[in-house]
Amino acid sequence: MGTGKRGLITAAVAVVCAVTVLAAPGTAFAAPAPTPSPTPPPVASVTRTAPATNAELEAVRQRLEELYHDAAVATDAYNAAEEKAEQQSAEIVSLAKKIVAGRERLAELKRRAGAAAAAQYRTGGLPPEAQLALSDDPAAFLDGAGRILQGERAAKAMLGEMTRTQADLVQYAKDASAQWKRLEANRKAKAAARQKIKKRIAEAEELQKRLQKEEKERLARLERQAAQRAQTAWLGSGALSGNTAGASEQGARAVRFATAQQGKPYVWGAEGPGSYDCSGLTSQAWASAGRVIPRTSQAQWDQLTRVDVEDMRPGDLIIYFPDASHVAMYIGDGQMVHAPRPGRTVTVAGAGSMPILGVVRPDA
Incomplete structure (x- = not known):
């Protein structure tokens, strides 16, 4: 803050x-107590002699x-x-x-x-x-x-x-x-x-x-492979077939801002300039383009104009997961820029590498 x-x-x-x-x-x-999330069964420790x-x-x-x-x-x-x-x-x-x-x-x-x-x-x-x-x-x-x-x-x-x-x-x-x-x-x-x-x-x-060095490397490969499979399946679905839409003037400015933040760490609650969370990045990118949008990914999904995935253009926001808990900015050619999660930095990734809920356009 x-x-x-x-x-x-x-x-x-x-x-x-x-x-x-x-x-x-x-x-x-008194504020109502938050509903506790069910605790999944613990994953067995993998710190052992055998990988x-x-x-x-x-x-x-x-x-x-x-x-x-x-x-x-x-x-x-x-x-x-x-x-x-x-x-x-x-x-x-x-x-x-x-x-x-x-x-x-x-x-x-x-x-x-x-x-x-x-x-x-x-x-x-x-x-x-x-x-x-x-x-x-x-x-x-x-x-x-x-x-x-x-x-x-x-x-x-x-x-x-x-x-x-x-x-x-x-x-x-x-x-x-x-x-x-x-x-x-x-x-x-x-x-x-x-x-x-x-x-x-x-x-x-x-x-x-708990993971050994070699296991962490294999885990990273598994993560990349899962993301690549999702991206390949999404592109193969024809979601972007014939999409040649260009960015609006404001959208292009927002994209330039967001992509310029690559390498900065994800920090929850952060809105820049040194770190961002996912919606902090998208809201600040559009603020730099002269348009104020809601702060959270859920509010962005609820309040901004929705467009079909096949019609999205650079600068549009892609909302992920059924609960709208993540947001990224589409930058064209099937790619997006986002602040992924704690321990990661702002990066470019495949737009279909996570389950897409929908797309919204701040300057519709």
């Missing part, structure tokens, strides 16, 4: 503590895919909670400013009401109507009648504004309190997601530590 976001949330915390005294104390709020068989390494590869997929899902949840927390903090600050302005306005109205009361006291306590009745000057009577009518209208308007201002202050305080509760809920969601990410990555790292 950048320093700007931290500053905004810190300001929101300080402001809410000051302004929510206007609202009645509410019921304590692991291909079947054992394939089981390791599949388990690693599961662990990193769980980490990717949790990363999306973390990023979504982070984005919501930023929005809620900004709303809290906005409400706090409204409360301050409302208090100042209410104080001014009370001052004017007090001044009117003081003026009446100086005239002996007689209301304007009584003073008018005692006047024997016809011109003064008519002039006074007009002034009384204007005064009554002004007083009624001032009382109405005071009532509305007081009601607004109460509502602002209630809104700030509600936003505060939602902010706290998102903080808990972020903490839960963070713990899940760390746990899954730690499990994956521990699993890989």
